[in-house]
Amino acid sequence: MTWVRTKLELERLAAGETLLVSCPPGEALENVPRSAREAGHAVEVDGTLIRIVRA
Amino acid sequence: MSSSRRGFLRDIVAAAARGVSPEQAPAPPPLLTEDEMERYSRQLLLPEWSETAQLALRDASVLVIGAGGLGSPVAMSLAGAGVGRLGIADEDLVEVSNLHRQHLHTIHELGVAKAESAAGRLRAINPEVIVEAYPVRVAPENAVALVETQDLVVDCSDSFATRYAVNAACCLAGVPLVEAGVVGWSGLVMTIRPGLSACYRCAFPAAPADAPSCAEAGILGPAAGVIGSLQAIEALKLLTGTAEPLTDAFLQLDLATLDVLRVTVRRRPDCRDCGAV
Numbered sequence: 001m002t003w004v005r006t007k008l009e010l011e012r013l014a015a016g017e018t019l020l021v022s023c024p025p026g027e028a029l030e031n032v033p034r035s036a037r038e039a040g041h042a043v044e045v046d047g048t049l050i051r052i053v054r055a
Numbered sequence: 056m057s058s059s060r061r062g063f064l065r066d067i068v069a070a071a072a073r074g075v076s077p078e079q080a081p082a083p084p085p086l087l088t089e090d091e092m093e094r095y096s097r098q099l100l101l102p103e104w105s106e107t108a109q110l111a112l113r114d115a116s117v118l119v120i121g122a123g124g125l126g127s128p129v130a131m132s133l134a135g136a137g138v139g140r141l142g143i144a145d146e147d148l149v150e151v152s153n154l155h156r157q158h159l160h161t162i163h164e165l166g167v168a169k170a171e172s173a174a175g176r177l178r179a180i181n182p183e184v185i186v187e188a189y190p191v192r193v194a195p196e197n198a199v200a201l202v203e204t205q206d207l208v209v210d211c212s213d214s215f216a217t218r219y220a221v222n223a224a225c226c227l228a229g230v231p232l233v234e235a236g237v238v239g240w241s242g243l244v245m246t247i248r249p250g251l252s253a254c255y256r257c258a259f260p261a262a263p264a265d266a267p268s269c270a271e272a273g274i275l276g277p278a279a280g281v282i283g284s285l286q287a288i289e290a291l292k293l294l295t296g297t298a299e300p301l302t303d304a305f306l307q308l309d310l311a312t313l314d315v316l317r318v319t320v321r322r323r324p325d326c327r328d329c330g331a332v
């Protein structure tokens with residue numbers, strides 16, 4: 001569900017705006033950056049913080 | 056879909072229930088709830104899908120005509136997908152010979168009106184959907200009244216007379232329509248945007264004189280499942296705008312050979328159903 005919530009939050013942003021997602025270590029921390037990149041967004045991961053710039 | 060007749064009606068009903076006028080009623084929540092996010096998460100994950108698409112479904116009102124072999128996959132798919140208001144029209148009663156393909160019904164509903172049986176099943180699939188049962192035969196006399204308040208009609212009937220009546224009513228009311236037919240191992244699907252694309256009568260100006268019914272020629276259960284599922288996909292495309300529907304053409308499928316034929320159809324200026332639309 002983390003990527004679903006993230007995807008919907010990204011849809012509400014304008015292109016170029018940034019979304020910060022805090023994820024505990026685990027599956028979501030691996031899946032969310034990968035899914036965000038596959039969707040064409042720019043992604044940086046710093047520990048448990050994921051920074052996504054909407055494409 | 057920029058506005059919704061169903062959303063408007065929901066506001067009226069909700070306001071009446073609270074004893075306030077529609078003008079005083081607060082607007083419905085514009086975003087998906089947590090429960091909706093979870094229920095629809097597998098389709099929300101699709102790149103083509105979005106919260107906007109899901110909200111369009113939630114605000115949509117769809118009438119499914121026929122709760123049989125085609126209507127079963129159509130209605131169950133649309134209820135599961137989150138169409139906000141779903142009407143289902145059928146005058147027949149559930150018979151045991153229906154059950155090999157009409158998965159809306161079970162042995163527990165034998166003798167029950169199909170529309171009522173279907174409504175119960177659809178509410179169980181998705182309690183968030185407002186389901187309305189119409190245990191009536193759709194005919195020229197009542198077709199316009201039934202379709203004119205809908206955002207979309209999906210015709211799952213099993214007679215040419217009903218198909219032409221529904222087509223004419225949808226053209227008159229300007230309501231998009233997904234048509235289909237299935238018999239034996241084969242079927243066809245066609246999507247109609249009145250005034251914008253060819254209608255059912257443009258494709259088939261007159262009913263064939265010798266077309267057998269399912270009761271005469273038989274029908275393979277999964278054939279109805281495939282064709283009905285294609286209708287449901289077309290309906291979801293029309294309601295959400297997530298993909299281009301099959302307009303100005305019909306798709307003919309032979310499920311014995313798995314041959315698929317796409318036949319282009321042009322609007323007929325002299326079409327008695329859509330020529331003046």
